[in-house]
Every structure is written in C-alpha cells, then in structure tokens.
Amino acid sequence: GAGVSQTPSNKVTEKGKYVELRCDPISGHTALYWYRQSLGQGPEFLIYFQGTGAADDSGLPNDRFFAVRPEGSVSTLKIQRTERGDSAVYLCASSPRLATDTQYFGPGTRLTVL
C-alpha cells in the first residue's frame, strides 16, 4: 500500500513568512508524529497525535509552531514568522496504533528560510 507522503518536498521562504507543511499518513494509522532534522543531526521529536488530538506536544520549540490533525488523518505543521534557524528537514511518521508500534517515515520536507 501507499506509504507516508509529505508535501511539498522542498519549501523556500523568506524570514518572517508563514508556512504550512502537510503529512498524509499510511491509511488506517491512528498515531502520527512530526520530527525536525537539522543538518548533521538525528531527528528531534516535535509532536505526537493519537487520532485528532495532540497526545504530546512537548517538542514544539516555541509558540510559532503549531500542528493540527482535524479529521484524524492528514496533519499540517504550521510555522509562523519563520526564522533562519527553522531551516531543517521536517519528517512525518505514522504508526498503526500504539506509540510503541514501529513508526514509518515519509520522505520529509526540506524547509529553507532565507
């Protein structure tokens, strides 16, 4: 079946602009995760959804970052007033149900803030 998809693949924006990154999980997966991967680093957790609700948003760096999953499927990560330090690859993953199930990753969105 189809894997996790993310759009856009690449996004270039200017400092101060607003961006939205989309994640479409594997069909039927109730758990969805966002991670951020800076150059030369491992991915860092941002937020975890179980269904429509954010079960853990402890990784969001500040209030400029927000994520939604209104119908329990597609999720959107929203970044306001982007800063150059937000430049990174944003990875989305989904798992069947439990947080301890294996997580399957999408190809990521590379965000560049000029």
Add this chain to the structure above:
Amino acid sequence: AQTVTQSQPEMSVQEAETVTLSCTYDTSESDYYLFWYKQPPSRQMILVIRQEAYKQQNATENRFSVNFQKAAKSFSLKISDSQLGDAAMYFCAYNTDKLIFGTGTRLQVFP
C-alpha cells in the same frame, strides 16, 4: 531524560565484509523498544531492525542483526556481507512513546 549515543560518526567497510555500528543509551525505564533506521541521500528513514527490551533474544533480519546488552545499555548493529546499497546514514533510536535518535553513523561501502 533518555539519551542515545552513537560514538562513530563514520565507518567504512569493504563489499562482502562485516561491519558493526555501536549505540549506547541511557534510561531508567525497564520496558522500551530500540530501533535501527537507515537514511540514504533520499532522506527517507527506512526501518532496518527492531528490538523489544523484554526479549533476551537478539533480533535478526536477513543480513542485519543486533547485539542487545540490556544491563550495559548497548545496542549494536552488525551488517554481514555488506553491499554497495548499504551505504547510508544509520540512526539508532529508543522508544517508549516517541523516538529519541542518536546523531548517526555514516557508513561507506567500498567495492
């Protein structure tokens, strides 16, 4: 807080040979899961192998196997009969409710 350490930034291996990638972690939990993921230049994180901490038997997936030492909090990955397609970044990860990753090891495979 849980941490994951990969002390080898880069490793290299000859095709058909065996290589071992190291990983240590720190946790006070007794029940957790450990993973190795591969990330080629395409950026897609691909699951290589998974180990449940309550299982004493080391996980194996074809040419990939782990040496899980729970008391030492060590979780190394052995790749046998290395192939050119194994070249990638390899990340060790710990999971109780979210994945915590190490900084990765870049594996080069020489013909």
